[in-house]
Amino acid sequence: MNFLKMFENISALLPNIVTFVFLIVLFIVFIKPKNLSELKEAVTEGLETIIVAVLVLFTVYVLVAFPVEVSGSSMSPNLETADRLLVEKLTSKIEGYKRGDIVVLHPPDYDYIDYVKRVVGIPGDTIKIYNCQVFINREDTKFVLNEEIYLDKEVCTLGGKSLVEGRVYTLKDQEFVVLGDNRSNSQDSRFFGIVKEERLQGKVVARFWPFDKVKLY
Numbered sequence: 001m002n003f004l005k006m007f008e009n010i011s012a013l014l015p016n017i018v019t020f021v022f023l024i025v026l027f028i029v030f031i032k033p034k035n036l037s038e039l040k041e042a043v044t045e046g047l048e049t050i051i052v053a054v055l056v057l058f059t060v061y062v063l064v065a066f067p068v069e070v071s072g073s074s075m076s077p078n079l080e081t082a083d084r085l086l087v088e089k090l091t092s093k094i095e096g097y098k099r100g101d102i103v104v105l106h107p108p109d110y111d112y113i114d115y116v117k118r119v120v121g122i123p124g125d126t127i128k129i130y131n132c133q134v135f136i137n138r139e140d141t142k143f144v145l146n147e148e149i150y151l152d153k154e155v156c157t158l159g160g161k162s163l164v165e166g167r168v169y170t171l172k173d174q175e176f177v178v179l180g181d182n183r184s185n186s187q188d189s190r191f192f193g194i195v196k197e198e199r200l201q202g203k204v205v206a207r208f209w210p211f212d213k214v215k216l217y
Contacts, residue, residue: 064090065202068104068114074180074187075102075116078150084209085116087202097122097176097197100149102204102217105178107192116204117188120145121177126170129163129190132156134179137168150181157183160190169194176200 070083079085079102087104097103101119106112121127126137134145134157147155159165163177171177174197180186189195207215 064088065205067208068116070116073185074182075118076182076185078181079116079207082210083207083213085204086206086208088205089202091205092200092203097200097203099145103178104201104204105195106199106201107187108195108199114201115178115187117178117180117186118150119176120147120179121169121171121189121194123171123173123175125177126168127163127177128166128168129157129159130166132158151183155183158190160188162193163190174198 065086065088068085068087070079070081070085072081085102085104092101097119099119099122103117103119105115105117107115120134121136124138128135128137132155134147136143136145157179159167163169169177171194176195176197177189178195179188179190204217206217207213
């Protein structure tokens, strides 16, 4: 677990926590405790509320979901810098990751960097990048990956140093190929290689900021 990143995300919520504490103080002032005993009771209740809120937040982050902010243009035009995403952990553990999912991952050898990419190759696939397209061979079924849902028809997918153009790669159990939607400007599996499932941190289920671009995935 990346505790450094976890505390960075939680620290981003500190202004909200401070506001919450301020509201509790206002509440105490509003009820105007008549004596020291009532004041102690009000403070105790306030502190208990804060502690419970922090524990719930910590539990949700560790077990259920966490926020992440997009940095860079590798998923453009579908995701842009400063977009804020909700990343969910549970579904992938039950159903696994599917082709087309947007995921957050740590690239190989970099435990403190978050990348946002799209899954294009899943365990059991034989995959090849050739002639601007992604070819999949799975269980004796060959097809060109249809990406028109999230890519323009004119987008060309080229190979890289780790996924060489025209070369065939077979994905073993818990191995994935991830690409950025901005194929001409993305550090992805073409350059850092096939990704193990343990490097995937979760699936993006929503964009919640900015408000005019809120979307469920």
